[in-house]
Amino acid sequence: MPKSSHSITDKFSTRLKKAFVTAAKMAESENMTALRTDHLVQALYFQEGSIAAEVLRKSNIKPTVFRKNMPAIGDSALPTIMPGKDALNPKTKDISNLGKLFNLVQKNDIKKTQDLHLSQGLEKALMKAALLAKKFNHSFIGTEHMLLAILENPKNKICQLLAQNKVNVKDIKEQVKNILASTAKFTDMTIMFSPEHKKGAKRTETIKTYCEDLTTKKKSKTIDPLIGRDKEIERMINVLGRRNKNNVLLIGEPGVGKTAIVEGLAKRMSAGDIPPLLREKKILQLDLAKMIAGTMFRGEFEGRLKSLIEEAEKDPNAIIFVDELHSIIGLGNAQGSMDATNIIKPALTSGNFQCIGITTFDEYRKHIENDPAFERRFQKIKIEEPEVEEAIKIISGVKEFYENYHGVKIEPDAIKETVKLSHRYLPEKCLPDKALDLLDEASSKVNIKLSDSKLFDKIETKRKELIKTSKQKSKAVVKEKFEEALSLQAREQTLKKEIATLKSKEKRDRKEWPTITSEDIAQVIS
Numbered sequence: 001m002p003k004s005s006h007s008i009t010d011k012f013s014t015r016l017k018k019a020f021v022t023a024a025k026m027a028e029s030e031n032m033t034a035l036r037t038d039h040l041v042q043a044l045y046f047q048e049g050s051i052a053a054e055v056l057r058k059s060n061i062k063p064t065v066f067r068k069n070m071p072a073i074g075d076s077a078l079p080t081i082m083p084g085k086d087a088l089n090p091k092t093k094d095i096s097n098l099g100k101l102f103n104l105v106q107k108n109d110i111k112k113t114q115d116l117h118l119s120q121g122l123e124k125a126l127m128k129a130a131l132l133a134k135k136f137n138h139s140f141i142g143t144e145h146m147l148l149a150i151l152e153n154p155k156n157k158i159c160q161l162l163a164q165n166k167v168n169v170k171d172i173k174e175q176v177k178n179i180l181a182s183t184a185k186f187t188d189m190t191i192m193f194s195p196e197h198k199k200g201a202k203r204t205e206t207i208k209t210y211c212e213d214l215t216t217k218k219k220s221k222t223i224d225p226l227i228g229r230d231k232e233i234e235r236m237i238n239v240l241g242r243r244n245k246n247n248v249l250l251i252g253e254p255g256v257g258k259t260a261i262v263e264g265l266a267k268r269m270s271a272g273d274i275p276p277l278l279r280e281k282k283i284l285q286l287d288l289a290k291m292i293a294g295t296m297f298r299g300e301f302e303g304r305l306k307s308l309i310e311e312a313e314k315d316p317n318a319i320i321f322v323d324e325l326h327s328i329i330g331l332g333n334a335q336g337s338m339d340a341t342n343i344i345k346p347a348l349t350s351g352n353f354q355c356i357g358i359t360t361f362d363e364y365r366k367h368i369e370n371d372p373a374f375e376r377r378f379q380k381i382k383i384e385e386p387e388v389e390e391a392i393k394i395i396s397g398v399k400e401f402y403e404n405y406h407g408v409k410i411e412p413d414a415i416k417e418t419v420k421l422s423h424r425y426l427p428e429k430c431l432p433d434k435a436l437d438l439l440d441e442a443s444s445k446v447n448i449k450l451s452d453s454k455l456f457d458k459i460e461t462k463r464k465e466l467i468k469t470s471k472q473k474s475k476a477v478v479k480e481k482f483e484e485a486l487s488l489q490a491r492e493q494t495l496k497k498e499i500a501t502l503k504s505k506e507k508r509d510r511k512e513w514p515t516i517t518s519e520d521i522a523q524v525i526s
Helices: 014-027 037-045 051-058 063-069 098-103 120-135 143-151 157-164 169-182 205-210 232-240 256-272 288-292 300-314 340-350 361-368 386-404 412-425 433-449 454-480 482-508 518-525
Strands: 115-118 210-213 250-253 281-286 316-324 354-359 378-381
Touching: 014 037, 014 143, 037 051, 037 120, 037 157, 051 143, 051 169, 063 120, 115 120, 115 412, 120 143, 120 250, 143 157, 143 169, 157 169, 205 210, 205 288, 232 250, 232 256, 232 354, 232 378, 250 361, 256 281, 256 354, 288 300, 300 316, 300 340, 354 361, 386 412, 386 433, 412 433, 412 518, 433 518, 454 482
Parallel strands: 250 354, 250 378, 281 316, 316 354
Antiparallel strands: 210 281
């Protein structure tokens, strides 16, 4: 069978390639014939600008830890694999020739790279690094993947050395995992391998990573219908249809339904119940916490934000929805980089980047109002607390969702009582949110009283089995028993379906759904 023209080394980031070259020089300086994990970890530590180096240095690891111990540790005693023998699965992990890898880096003076072996420990780590890259949908293998792959083996002598020097290996692994899980584009990435990238197709990796499309049919089914608020929706539509300054800022007290209004607009877009001008639009909710998570380096958050803006500007139908818009103010300053608002302002002015923001009156006065240049790019829409009668209509419109969830029936009088009692006794909160909270708790209380204990015992048994199966699957993956892991994954999915079936059966088997009355509401608030 002819060898594939593509090697795993083709997917190495530039810094990982350089780290391998450095590691090879270390091995040769020690007259070693095997390239080991300890060589590579030391090389990663000294690879300036790499994620692995930053993580290791932030963990207060001193260079002397490696320099004093390198000759004494290592896994060279383990059986070694010649790179040319291609011991890895050729379908996904072909290692054809380390010499080819080293030659990719200019000005290297390695003389014996063709004679170097990969130690068994490093070979396994390289396999695991490739699996990690695939797991996180990364199209490259970077220093961060390699570091985590090496540290995932608790018996690794590198891990033992770090532990002896009071370095918390678990913390290092968690840091790298957070970075891998939350980062769409790393500064370490230099090559893109996807066919779409090569063809120059439109890319939306950042939007897909940090935003959720509220207008999809699947998401629309989970959104409660919006009752009332016609004036607010009409104003939002008018603003979004403008040529310039077509960005919306909803301002109101917590609990008045600001988020529900945006979700209601998205639900209408999904159903096509909207003027033709906006029918192709999509509202993309930004997960700001996810975008910030894992940013360790100066400018990394700003890089993600810029990528998001660039992708949104290229898509004329994208509307970015930022809940708690005020939280963007000041982001980036702590790292000594540009303030996030200064990155967003030019995009908002152009009209090609549309945004819907939400904030409270207090946060608006404290943060947004103090930045007139940012504030004037939005059209403010005040969301007032609904009157009692309007709140009753809103809750009557969504009661069906609470009935189906809890397996109860809610009387009209109970809804009226919910609104009136919450309005009277919970002045610190706003309608309709406080009334919905009260109704939800009353329904939950009645549902729990009438639950079938035998059926719930079955559900609990299945749930415990599910937890056990999930743990077994994770262990199988770590031990690289992939067939066993796939079998356990199938069992995991079956158990989830069985639990869902049992839960719905409990509600169906009730001869008659209990009724939520005014008395039930009064008991909760008393």
